[in-house]
Amino acid sequence: QQQVKQSPQSLIVQKGGISIINCAYENTAFDYFPWYQQFPGKGPALLIAIRPDVSEKKEGRFTISFNKSAKQFSLHIMDSQPGDSATYFCAASMNEPDTDKLIFGTGTRLQVFP
Amino acid sequence: SAVISQKPSRDICQRGTSLTIQCQVDSQVTMMFWYRQQPGQSLTLIATANQGSEATYESGFVIDKFPISRPNLTFSTLTVSNMSPEDSSIYLCSVVGAGANVLTFGAGSRLTVL
Secondary structure, X not given: OOOEXXXXXXXXXXXXXXXXXXXXXXXXXXXXXXXXXXXXXXXXXXXXXXXXXXXXXXXXXXXXXXXXXOOEEEEEEOOOOHHHXXXXXXXXXXXXXXOOOOEEOOOEEEEXXX | OOOEEEEOOEEEEOOOOOEEEEEEEOOOEEEEEEEEEOOOOOEEEEEEEOOOOOOEEOOOOOOOOOOEEEEEOOXXXXXXXXXXXXXXXXXXXXXXXXXOOOEEEOOOEEEEEO
16 A cells, blocks of 8 residues: 555657656655656656645646546656656655655656657 | 855765764754655655654655754754665655745765765
């Protein structure tokens, strides 16, 4: 119940295309869903996060879509760029990160080719 | 957000030895955590570092193998004891800043055990 399932494991997209990464969870008590971006040799960095009271959140080219009934959420990267090539992790927790630990998905390695 | 410095950034160690990783934050934080990221894998929480008291370990991790100290609000250490090749991994310090409610990661310490 504590797992967050992420797919695909790897993704290859052409420059300008849309990258879509999906995550699913079981625990309905989760109410905070962040996405982290990790470049090689660096620690993961928060990219965007959503709470279940909204179905979509957009920040620039990055959008989280949230489907509470299906217990799924996804990251969409519009107009993907080579600089977006990184590993992306979804995560979930029952509260804010200062009161509850984050459970991470298995990661998606995104490669964007020119 | 908080800036995290981890030392060492990488090390190569012999089987049976121990290594201590340091995590220094540039501001006071409410929570400090230690994660492990095995090659190509997700992020697994080892423990929550509690200031002035024993760390809280996740299932599968024990104090004898991963002793943790947190003497104040800005510093913590993780020791990997009696290392084996299976301990080869990236160890990441992460924090939640006061009032930030965002989990921030350090760049990690890449450990290789021969």
